[in-house]
Amino acid sequence: MDIVSRLAGVIGSENVSYCDSELQSYGVDRTTIWEGNPKAVVFPRSVKQLQDIILFANKYSLKVVPSGGRTGLCGGAVANNSELVVSMDKMNIIKEINLDDRSITAEAGVTTQQIQVAAAENHLFYPVDFASSGSSQIGGNIATNAGGINVIRYGMTRNWILGLRVVTGSGDILNLNKSLVKNNTGYDFRHLFIGSEGTLGIIYEATLQLTEPPKPSTVCVFGVEKFAYLTEVLKICKSMLQVNAFEFFCNNALSRVVGAHQYQRPFDTESPFYALVELENTEIETETVFEVYSKCVDEKLITDGVISQSIDQARALWRLREDISETLWHFQPYKNDISVRISKMADFLNDVSQLTQKNYPDFEIIWYGHIGDGNIHLNILKPKNLSTLQFKSFCDGVSMSLGELISKYEGSISAEHGVGLLKKESLRFSRSEDEINLMKSIKKIFDPNAILNPGKLI
Amino acid sequence: MKAIVAVKRVVDYNVKVRPKSDGSAVELTNVKMSINPFCEIAVEEAVRLKEKGVVNEIVAVSVGSTQSQEQIRTALALGADRGILVQTEDELEPLAVAKCLEKICNKEEPDLVLLGKQAIDGDNNQTGQMLAALMEVGQATFASEISFTDDAVTVTREVDGGLQTIKLKMPAVITSDLRLNEPRYASLPNIMKAKKKPIDVIDVNEIGVNVDKRVQTIEVQLPPEREAGIKVENVSELVDKLRNEAKVI
Ligand SMILES: Cc1cc2nc3c(=O)[nH]c(=O)nc-3n(C[C@H](O)[C@H](O)[C@H](O)COP(=O)(O)OP(=O)(O)OC[C@H]3O[C@@H](n4cnc5c(N)ncnc54)[C@H](O)[C@@H]3O)c2cc1C
Numbered sequence: 134m135d136i137v138s139r140l141a142g143v144i145g146s147e148n149v150s151y152c153d154s155e156l157q158s159y160g161v162d163r164t165t166i167w168e169g170n171p172k173a174v175v176f177p178r179s180v181k182q183l184q185d186i187i188l189f190a191n192k193y194s195l196k197v198v199p200s201g202g203r204t205g206l207c208g209g210a211v212a213n214n215s216e217l218v219v220s221m222d223k224m225n226i227i228k229e230i231n232l233d234d235r236s237i238t239a240e241a242g243v244t245t246q247q248i249q250v251a252a253a254e255n256h257l258f259y260p261v262d263f264a265s266s267g268s269s270q271i272g273g274n275i276a277t278n279a280g281g282i283n284v285i286r287y288g289m290t291r292n293w294i295l296g297l298r299v300v301t302g303s304g305d306i307l308n309l310n311k312s313l314v315k316n317n318t319g320y321d322f323r324h325l326f327i328g329s330e331g332t333l334g335i336i337y338e339a340t341l342q343l344t345e346p347p348k349p350s351t352v353c354v355f356g357v358e359k360f361a362y363l364t365e366v367l368k369i370c371k372s373m374l375q376v377n378a379f380e381f382f383c384n385n386a387l388s389r390v391v392g393a394h395q396y397q398r399p400f401d402t403e404s405p406f407y408a409l410v411e412l413e414n415t416e417i418e419t420e421t422v423f424e425v426y427s428k429c430v431d432e433k434l435i436t437d438g439v440i441s442q443s444i445d446q447a448r449a450l451w452r453l454r455e456d457i458s459e460t461l462w463h464f465q466p467y468k469n470d471i472s473v474r475i476s477k478m479a480d481f482l483n484d485v486s487q488l489t490q491k492n493y494p495d496f497e498i499i500w501y502g503h504i505g506d507g508n509i510h511l512n513i514l515k516p517k518n519l520s521t522l523q524f525k526s527f528c529d530g531v532s533m534s535l536g537e538l539i540s541k542y543e544g545s546i547s548a549e550h551g552v553g554l555l556k557k558e559s560l561r562f563s564r565s566e567d568e569i570n571l572m573k574s575i576k577k578i579f580d581p582n583a584i585l586n587p588g589k590l591i
Numbered sequence: 592m593k594a595i596v597a598v599k600r601v602v603d604y605n606v607k608v609r610p611k612s613d614g615s616a617v618e619l620t621n622v623k624m625s626i627n628p629f630c631e632i633a634v635e636e637a638v639r640l641k642e643k644g645v646v647n648e649i650v651a652v653s654v655g656s657t658q659s660q661e662q663i664r665t666a667l668a669l670g671a672d673r674g675i676l677v678q679t680e681d682e683l684e685p686l687a688v689a690k691c692l693e694k695i696c697n698k699e700e701p702d703l704v705l706l707g708k709q710a711i712d713g714d715n716n717q718t719g720q721m722l723a724a725l726m727e728v729g730q731a732t733f734a735s736e737i738s739f740t741d742d743a744v745t746v747t748r749e750v751d752g753g754l755q756t757i758k759l760k761m762p763a764v765i766t767s768d769l770r771l772n773e774p775r776y777a778s779l780p781n782i783m784k785a786k787k788k789p790i791d792v793i794d795v796n797e798i799g800v801n802v803d804k805r806v807q808t809i810e811v812q813l814p815p816e817r818e819a820g821i822k823v824e825n826v827s828e829l830v831d832k833l834r835n836e837a838k839v840i
Binding site for chain 2: 348349353355397399400414422423426427437438439440441442443444445446448450
C-alpha cells in the first residue's frame with residue numbers, strides 16, 4: 134500500500150486529497166516563483182486527527198508543510214518537494230467570545246476577517262488588518278507574526294495572543310499560557326511559536342485579545358516631493374496628532390492601482406510620493422490636520438493633500454494603498470520587505486534609493502509600505518523578456534548588497550512577511566551565526582526528526 | 592447664472608444605524624455624520640457647471656443644526672462660493688425645509704436650484720418637488736445628465752423602465768440621481784480657502800415660515816432580522832417547497 138493510502142486509512146480518505154488541481158493550488162502561496170508539487174493535501178478536522186497526522190509523518194519520515202490561507206509572501210507555505218500539506222481549512226470554528234475577558238477563541242483555520250467581524254458583532258475590535266485578511270488565517274497570522282496597517286497604533290499579531298494550542302513536531306499537544314494576562318512561570322513558549330513559520334509545530338487554536346473599537350476615522354493623503362521628506366512629515370504628524378496609520382506609496386504604485394481599477398486620483402498634481410495618514414475623527418484632530426498641513430506646506434515638505442469627507446471616501450483613499458499588492462501581483466514582483474529603526478529611516482532611504490538606482494536602472498521599482506513602523510516594501514517588477522528564474526537570480530544578487538546595507542543599519546531583511554524560502558539566504562544579514570545556531574537547536578527540541586517545513590527559515 | 596445647492600447633514604451612509612435604547616429616535620452620539628451623498632453629487636454638478644462657465648456663483652444652503660456648517664464647509668471646499676445656514680435644532684419635515692429654501696430663493700433669485708433626489712436619513716424624496724411647487728417653477732427630478740441651451744435646461748431623468756429627457760425653462764429645480772457624476776475629494780488647500788468664505792446664519796424663527804411638525808414619531812425599531820436561507824438538493828425539492836411551504840406557485 135502506498136503511503137498516501139495508508140494515511141487515508143488513518144484519518145479517513147475524505148480528509149485527504151491528491152487531485153492535481155488541489156496539489157497545485159495547495160502547494161503554493163502568493164509568491165510566484167515556485168510551483169506546487171506536494172504528495173498530498175490533508176485536512177484534519179480535530180486535534181486528534183492532527184496529532185495522528187504528525188505521528189504518522191514522524192513514523193514514515195514524511196515532510197510536512199503547515200498551511201493556512203496561503204497568502205504568505207515568502208514561500209513559507211510552499212510545498213514543491215513531495216511534502217504532505219496539512220491544511221487547516223477544516224478547523225475553522227470560532228469556539229468562544231468571552232466578553233468578561235474580552236477575548237475570542239478560534240481554531241487556526243478561521244480567517245482574519247471572520248475574527249474581525251465576530252469581534253465587531255460584539256462591539257469589540259481585533260486590530261490586526263491588511264489587504265489579505267479575507268483569506269489569511271489566524272494560524273498563518275500567528276505563524277508569521279503578521280503586521281499590517283494598524284501596527285503604529287496597535288502593534289503586531291504578537292501583542293494580541295493570549296493563548297495558543299499547538300501540536301509540536303514530535304506530536305505533543307501543548308496548551309500555551311492558558312490565556313492568562315499575567316503568568317510569570319518561566320519560559321513563555323507561546324512567543325516561540327509566534328513567528329515560527331510552521332517550523333516548530335502546528336497551531337490549531339488560539340485565544341486572541343480584543344479591544345474597544347476605535348472611533349470613526351478620517352483619512353488624509355498628502356503629496357510628498359522627496360523620499361526623505363516622508364520621515365519629516367511623519368515626525369510632524371506624530372508630534373501633533375494621534376496617528377492610527379501612516380503609510381506611503383510612490384507615484385508608479387498609484388498610477389498602476391488607479392489604472393487597474395479606474396479609481397479617482399486623490400488630487401490632480403502628481404507627486405513622486407504620497408503619504409496616507411489615518412486619524413481618529415474628532416473635531417480637534419481634524420482642526421489639527423489643517424495646522425499639520427500648513428506647517429508641512431510652509432516647510433515645503435508637501436505639495437497637495439486631501440481629507441476624506443465621509444466613510445466612503447476614507448475607504449476609497451485606503452484602497453489606493455491596499456490594492457497595490459494585488460495589482461502588482463500580476464507583474465510577478467520581487468518583494469523586499471525591509472525595516473530599520475524609525476530614527477534611522479531618513480538616511481537609510483537615501484542609501485537604498487542610491488543602491489537601487491545603481492543596480493536596477495532598467496527595472497520598474499515600486500515603493501510602498503508602512504513607513505510609520507520603519508517598514509518599506511520595495512518591489513521590483515519582472516520585465517517581460519526575463520524568465521522567472523533569470524529574474525529571481527538577478528534580484529537575489531542585488532538582495533545581497535541590500536542585505537549588507539540593512540546589516541550596516543542593524544535593520545531587518547523581513548519586517549513582517551517572514552523568511553520562508555525567499556529570504557533564507559539573507560537571514561544572516563539580520564541574525565548572527567550564534568543566533569541562527571540557537572534557532573536550529575530550538576527547532577531540534579520541538580521537531581527532533583525535522584519533519585516540519587524543511588528548508589524554510591533556518 | 593446663479594445656482595443654489597441644498598446640502599443636508601446626515602448619518603454617514605456606511606454607519607449601521609441603531610435606535611436609542613428608549614426607542615425614541617436613532618442613536619446619534621459618537622456617530623459619524625457626513626454630507627448627504629446625493630447633496631454631494633448636486634454640489635459637484637454645480638461646481639462642474641461653474642468650471643464650464645455656465646454658472647458664476649454657487650450658494651450652498653443648509654437647513655439644520657449649528658453643526659451643519661461642517662457640511663456647508665465641505666460644499667465650499669468643493670467649490671461653492673458662500674454658504675447660508677437656516678439654523679434650527681429641531682428636525683424639520685420636508686415641507687418645512689422646502690418653505691425655508693423658498694424664502695432663501697426669493698431673496699437670492701437663483702436661476703438654478705440643485706438638490707439631492709432624497710436625503711438618506713428620512714428617504715423622503717419630497718423636498719425638491721415641494722420647493723418647485725412653492726416657487727412655481729419647473730422641476731426635473733432624478734437627473735443623470737444636465738445640459739444648457741440659452742435660457743433652457745435639458746435634463747435626462749432616471750425613471751422606472753429607462754431614461755426620460757425633458758427640457759425646462761429657467762429658473763428650475765433639479766434633483767440629482769446617483770449617476771449624475773462622481774464627486775471629487777475635498778483638497779486640503781481648498782478646505783483652508785473655504786474657511787475664509789462667508790456663511791450667513793439665519794435663525795429659523797426669523798425666516799417667517801411655519802415649521803410645526805405634522806408627523807409624530809411614536810417609536811423607532813430595527814427591522815426584524817431576516818431568516819437565513821436554506822439550501823435545497825435539487826430542482827424537484829425546490830418546486831415542492833415553493834408549492835407546499837411558500838405557497839407561491
Ligand atoms: C495582498 C496582500 C497583502 C498583505 N499584506 C500584509 C501586511 O500588510 N502585513 C503582513 O504582515 N503580511 C501581509 N501579507 C502577507 C500574509 O497575508 C501574511 O503573512 C499572513 O499572516 C499569512 O497568513 P496565511 O494564513 O495566508 O498563511 P500561509 O501563507 O498559509 O502560511 C504562512 C506561514 O505560516 C505557516 N502556517 C500557516 N498556518 C499555520 C498553522 N496553523 N500552524 C503553524 N504554521 C502555520 C506556513 O507553514 C507558512 O510558513 C499580505 C499578503 C497579501 C497577498
